[in-house]
Each structure stands twice: as C-alpha cells, then as structure tokens.
Amino acid sequence: MIRVPWELEEAVVLMDLYFRHGSTHSIPNDELLNLSHLYRNRANMLGIHVDDKFRNLSGMKMQLGCIHYVVTGGKEGMSGASRLFYQTYDLYRDDPKLFKYICNEFYDKYRSKM
Template sequence: MIKVAWDVEELVALIDVYRKSDGKTTDQVEKELMDLSKSLTLRAQKLGITHDEKFRNLNGMKMMFQNVVYTATNGHQGLSSASLSLQKVYKMLHTNPDVFELILEEFTRRYHLK
C-alpha cells in the first residue's frame, strides 16, 4: 500500500462533507464519502500523485470522517487519531471561513465529478 498524506485541499473537502452531514443517514454520508473518494482519485491522477487502488477508498474515507467527528466534538465522539493537519484545517473553518470556502470552491471547480 502506498501511503499518501492528506493535504489541505483534501481535508477541506472532507470537512465539508462532515459539516453538511447533520440529519443525514449513514447511507447518505457514505455515498458522499464515496463520491469524494472518486474526486480525490481524479485529483491524484491529474496532479500525478503516485497511488494505488486503496488510495482514498471508502474504508479509509470513513475512518478519516470519524477523525473529523472527533475533532468537531472535542473528543466526545469519533476516532482519536486525528492528525495535527486535520485539526488545523478544521480550526480554519471557524477562524478563517473565507479562506476555507475559497479552497473548497477551487477544489470543487477542478475535481468535482458531475
């Protein structure tokens, strides 16, 4: 398995799935994570990022989503293995929402699958 660190753009897109997940079923969230997985794979291909078939797969996406949950709930729910990068990007959502939205808009424009 080729391990590829998550970058800011990817984390912004993942956090966006989380912040829009309130009131959605597990199946709905999983579908959004699967759609994001496809977009992240497309992004990796366009940027020439070396990866394998496990890159940003659904299981990994669900684990990362739970890391966002942990960060968002101050450790009351989710998985406790949230990286410092994820914590900083989540904080940016609240401290600098304009920059967060600019990054999200750019990601969506470049890599969102229709």
C-alpha cells in the same frame, strides 16, 4: 499499500461534507464514493501514483471519525486525528471564507476534469 499524506484541500472538502450532513460521520456512501473519485482524479492530475486503497470508502469513513473527534473536542469519534484535521477545523472556525474558497476551488479544479 501506498501511503499518500492528506493535504489541506482534501481535508477541507471532507470536513465540508461532514458539516453539510449535520456534523455526523454518517454520510451516504454514494457521496463518499463521489468524493473518492474526485480525490483519485486529483491524484492523477498531480501525477501522484496511487493504488486501489487510496482514499477508499473505509479509509474515508475512518478519517470522518477523526474529524468527528476533533469537532467534538475528543468526546466522540476516533482519536488519533492528524494535526492537519485540527488545522482544518481551526481554518473552518477562524476563516470560513477561506475555508469555503478552498472547497470551491477543489470542486472547480477536479470535478470539471472527470
């Protein structure tokens, strides 16, 4: 398995999806699969070599559990969230305009190229 570290724009769009679904990690699989395709498109455009497990459904659900942990202050979800998800949540709270800008840019760059 090839491990590719998560980057800010990836974390932003996943966290945005989390909040759009009521701050729950119960997001419909089809929406997660659509985002997974965008992540793969991004990797291809950036020349990042990935395998079949890259940003797959189960991995994204695990990351959503980590996001839920961060957002609930450790009361629920999966512990072990990376520092990136804490930084992304800080960005969401402290600079929502920049957070939304990063999210929109991600979709503009990678959705249109599919």
